[in-house]
Amino acid sequence: MYKHYLLLSIFAFTHLSALDTTLLTADKQKIFEQKKRVIEANAKQLKYNWVSPLNLSSSVSSSESVSDMGYNASIQLNQDIYRSGGIGESMSYADSKLAFDLLSLELENATLYQALLVGLLELKKLNLTLDQAEYQFKNSEIEVFLKSQQYKTGNVDITEMNEALMNKNSILKTILTTKESIIDKEIALKKLTSIPLNEIKVSYFRLLSQEEFIQNNFTVLQAKLESKLAGTEYAIKKTDYLPTLSLNGQVGYQDTLESNSQTVQDNEYHSLGLTLSMPLDFNSKSALEEQEANYLQSRIEVSDVEAEERALYEQSMNKIKNYQEHNRVTATNMNLYAELIDVTNKGFKAGYKTGYDLQTLQNTKVIDELEIEINEINIEITQAKLHFASNLGEKYYER
Secondary structure (H helix, E strand, C coil), rough: CEEEEECCCCCCCCCCCCCCCCCCCCCCCCCCCHHHHHHHHHHHHHHHHCCCCEEEEEECCCCEEEEEEEECCCCEEEEEEEEECCCHHHHHHHHHHEEEEEHHHHCCCCCCCCCHHHHHHHHHHHHHHHHHHHHHHHHHHHHHHHHHHHHHHCCCCCHHHHHHHHHHHHHHHHHHHHHHHHHHHHHHHCCCCCCCHHHHHCCCCCCCCCHHHCEEHHHHHHHHHHHHHHHHHHHHHEEEEEEEEEEEEEEEEEHHHHHHEEEEEEEEEEEEEEECCCCCCCCHHHHHHHHHHHHHHHHHHHHHHHHHHHHHHHHHHHHHHHHHHHHHHHHHHHHHHHHHHHHHHHHHHCCCCCCCHHHHHHHHHHHHHHHHHHHHHHHHHHHHHHHHEECCCCCCCCC
């Protein structure tokens, strides 16, 4: 009985929720959480980096010429309060950057889950391929035996005998290679999860529509966010050459001890003012043109990425159609084999058909049955990859 199910949370710009990593190893889960913390911390820092720090200073001084001692302490502030919209754009940029970084982290997580769940499907496919090869090997043994008998009686030449032996050896090599691939796949999957592989249930991934795939596609979403970031950077760049209003303030305390008179002079002081500034930069026009060009390029890239992902979807659909057509042809062949098995079985009982003919047909029918199962897994793998190319990897349904 399977015990563990895949649960992935949906990413949305309006709600950036924590992603599920429960199938992954403990270390991978911790790494993911730390990366998320770093992203969120960087976002907070970026959002408020326009806020200037308070400068605290203090000093003690003496003058040998008049033997005076002095002490000074102050707090100074130079804070922009208006940048022609630049402050708001900077905060907007931080929000978009947070969304982009979290989306990239989700893509990284989805890639791991794809490697795990698609890997489990591929492992199942390898085991079916091994079963199929073993039935093919049984048929090759029958063929070698029959060819050897025919060769001894002179009904076939050495070429046909040799071809039968080579076919048998080729199938044996396939069996050995498949067994090695199964071991390699199991090792690779155990690097991703500490849960026993037979306890992870991979349910059926439904077929996404093209619009579902495009609207939730990681690459498309990243391109859109990158375009938004480029647009915000362009807006911020424009404000660099517009008026800025700054608040300037200082609060301090100063006392001086005059050694000659032994008197202490205490002085508190403060200042507050506004500064309006506007840079005149010879390179401002070219700098803005460059930023605008980057933004326009990013908008074009969104359309280009969407076109590429639509082509990928169509390619996946063609693969699925080919697998389905292959299965329809194989199913037709299986119906023919069923009829031949019935006829051969009757002939075997009547004594004019050999048991080898019957066994070969039965094995071939099983081989075709396994071929249909393998193609069904190929379809599931193709559909699963579409899910994990989007942020819908958690949406799968049991049969």
